[in-house]
Amino acid sequence: MTCTAWGMYPKIECEKLHFSTKEALRKIIHNKQELIPYGNGRSYGDSALNHNIIEVKPHNYFLGFDEDKGLLHVEAGVLLSEILEHFVPRGWFLKVTPGTKLITVGGAIASDVHGKNHHIAGCFSECIADFNIMSAEGKIIFCSREQTPDLFKATCGGMGLTGVILDARIYLKKINSKYIDQTTIKTKNLKETFAAFESYKDKPYSVAWIDCLAKGDERGRCLLMVGDFRDDGKLDYKIKKQKSIPFNFPGFALNNWTVRAFNWLYYGKARKGVSHQKVDIDTFFYPLDAIDHWNQIYGKKGFTQYQFILPRETSYEGLEEILTTISKSGKGSFLAVLKLYGKANENWLSFPMEGYSLALDFKMEKGLFSLLDKLDEIVVRNHGRIYLTKDVNVSKETFEKGYPHIETFRQYRKKNKMDEKFQSLQSKRVGI
Amino acid sequence: MSYVLIVGAKSDIAKATAREYAKNGYDLYLAGRNISELENLANDIRVRTQKEVELLELDILEYESHHSFYEQLEEKPLGVISAVGYLGDQEKAQSDFSEARKIMDTNYTGVVSLFNIIADDFAKRGSGFIVGISSVAGDRGRKSNYLYGSAKAGLTAYLSGLRNRLYDARVQVLTVKPGFVATRMTENMDLPEKLTAQPEAVAEDIYSAQQKGKNVVYTKWFWKYIMMIIKIIPEWKFKRMSI
Structure with a gap:
């Protein structure tokens, strides 16, 4: 059986293992090597892929x-x-x-x-x-x-x-509502974007869509959306039926020009300065869930989402360098998401730390991995880290530098014999 | 009156259908053999929806018990859905009549026995809905599963007649014809992915067809057209084919 995750890259042959009882699961774990639990397949890369995957979703x-x-x-x-x-x-x-x-x-x-x-x-x-x-x-x-x-x-x-x-x-x-009062702030460049994040940091929810193909003075322009739940008692929430992308778009459908056009339209449609909207949960939190299989717009070769975070102190310079590099490469996507994060927690491999994170999609094409390697280098130099849930390419060396508790995690796995059973393509690549 | 009775409740389609009805505000009677195995599902539905779920022991092959089974229901259901089904082993059934009989009795005789009783009550009452899950396999006999198919064909004809009889009593009878569905019944079959539905999708189709007062529904919808084509193949040609 072919298995893949949300990025549709890589696609590998694997056996999907079902269990009906805990006893059956125990047997699977006992009898097989190199297992990895698999949920709904929404991590992007190879973190839930291996030759044996355990299907958890039916439970x-x-x-x-x-x-x-x-x-x-x-x-x-x-x-x-x-x-x-x-x-x-x-x-x-x-x-x-x-x-x-x-x-x-x-x-x-x-x-x-x-x-x-x-x-x-x-x-x-x-x-x-x-x-x-x-x-x-x-x-x-x-x-x-x-x-x-x-x-x-x-x-x-x-x-x-x-x-x-x-x-x-x-x-x-x-x-007490299914609606959110949203404020949209349209900024003209990275400096304004950072300032906007700082001045709205008391709002419980915030995220920015950033145009990473914009150049020169406009580099780092964004739409920052912040908001909080309303208090109007309207709770009649229903899951909407998804619209579907029924087949893979041809690979050429998304290119530098179409993405540029989309970004121009999307950015252009928002009102200047600060504006207010009332939106529902799905629009605010899950805009892409409205379209089933939106991953197919990148064509059948698939795509990856590159997400990194930089500590606050290095965020501005680091992001500027990364945005310049991406913009020069001409690769880039309409889904680039910037956010200011709070403090890191104690978990050994959790991604967030205090600083700015950027996530952006790239379709699989020639030259992509060398661009990602270049970005990795900038991230590491700025003491940042890569998000494993999205990743499909990061090297062991780059990955390690971002996660100070990595040795603790490795030793813990070893001591409890977890490394003898649970492995993904990703865990083997980055050596955890 | 708020209950829907689902028989053959341990099947994957029944479980999904139970969740679908509860989600839409119905209480449930779930009936089947060794029904206590469904305690976790019943709890799941209660936590999800805050609806009532009662588990009832029922053996579809114990025809004599069907009267008392229905009598014991203090509050009679709004409607009944049968998800009873037994695919059986076609090859074995060709030479072993007990297997053939089990296929026929489970898919046809047992359901008829129970539905006859419920149909009388609904007819008297002048309301209700009866949903029978048949199969596209009942539309035409094929060598790979014609015992199952013929029992389902019987059920389809029965439901058609029942619909005709109960029309004046304003009781809805819905025939559901699923194609390939990814369930325990088919887990060892190599089904084409594009044509195979998840039980949840089938459950949505059943709910929506029943609520719209439909007579027959294929699920997924494209099976209507696949079966249309399969049915018009002339017999002299069909008998030579392996499909």
């Missing part, structure tokens, strides 16, 4: 909800969209959500995902009370911050390399 039972504490207990295969579908109408929302709701809870933990409120609320692990995980030895371990701190720090952000998460209890947050 999607809701197990309980404590209304007083807002504490929801679900199996690891439950999608965030399922939680929203049933709980937004009852006035609950995820404390932390990434830019897609189509990921499993297990995947959210393994990537320790973050969202537009990272500067206020941190990563997904912040909302986890505890979870159960099956270890390399087939034991079910109850894991919480207090009881098993090492396992917790290794698993949240640990890319599925510590075991198979079975179920988790997560805290939800109370909301």
Whole structure:
């Protein structure tokens, strides 16, 4: 069977392993080598790919909800969209959500995902009370911050390399509307963009779309969108039917000119300066979920999303250099997302740290990897790091420099024999 | 009255259908053999939707029990959906009549026995809906599964007649004809990915067709056209084919 992830690159032959009971899963772990849990396939690169993948998504039972504490207990295969579908109408929302709701809870933990409120609320692990995980030895371990701190720090952000998460209890947050009051700030260059982020940092949600093909004085121009939930009691949330991209676009459909045109139109349509909108949850948090298989617009060779973060002190110069490099290369995408993050957490492989992160899509084409290597070099020189959930190319050396706890993680895996069982193409490439 | 009765509730299509109905505000009776195995699903649906879910023991092959099964329901259901199905082993069934009989009895006789009882009640009441999950395999017999196919063909004809009978009583009868669906029943078959639906998609189709008052629904929709073509192939040609 062919397996791939959201970037459709790489595509590899693999065996999909299903389990119906915990005993069956134990047997799979016992009998096979090089396993990696696979959720909804929304990480971009090769972090959930290997010759043996364990299908977790079918395990999607809701197990309980404590209304007083807002504490929801679900199996690891439950999608965030399922939680929203049933709980937004009852006035609950995820404390932390990434830019897609189509990921499993297990995947959210393994990537320790973050969202537009990272500067206020941190990563997904912040909302986890505890979870159960099956270890390399087939034991079910109850894991919480207090009881098993090492396992917790290794698993949240640990890319599925510590075991198979079975179920988790997560805290939800109370909301009183499905609408968000959004403010859009249109900036003219990188300096203005940074200033805008700083002056709106008290807003709970913020993210900027940045035009990375803009040159000269306009480099770094963006639309910064900030917002917070309204308080109007309107909670009649329904999951909308997705529009679909039914086939791969031809590879040439997206090129420097079409992307430039899109960016020009998108940027141009926003009003000058500061404007206000009322938008719903899906528009604000999950704009791309409206289109099923939007990944196919990049053609059948696939694409990657390159996401890095730079510490605050080096962010400005670093970003300027990176934007110049990208703009010169002529490669680039209409989806470039910039955000100011809050403090790093204690998890060993979690991506966020205090500073600016940029994420952008590149379609797979000749010369891409050498551009990415060039960008990697700038990121490392500026003491930044690469996001494993998106990555498909980073080298061991580059990766290591960004993550100070990497040795702790490696030793922990070794000591608990996790490295003998759980491996992905990515973990082998970066040597974790 | 708020309950929908789903029989054959342990099938993957039934589970997805149960979630779909609960999501849309219905309480559920889920019936099947060793039904306690569905305790986790029942809990799942309660946590998701805050709807009532009751599990009821029912063996579709124990025809004599069907009357008392239906009698025991204090609140009669708004409608009933049968997801009972047994694919069986075609080759074995060709020489072993007990297998052939199990296929026929599960897919046809058992469902008829139960539906007859429920149809009488709905007819008297003058309301309700009856949904039978048949199969595209019932549209034309093929060598690879004609025992299953013929039982489903029987069910399709039964539902058609029932619809005719209950029209005046304003009871809806819906025949559902799924094509390939990725379920436990088909997990060892090599199904073409583009033509294979997920149980959730089938459940949505069932719900939407039932709510629209339809008579027959193919799911996914393109099976209507695939079967149209398969049905017009002349018999002299069809008998030579391997499809």
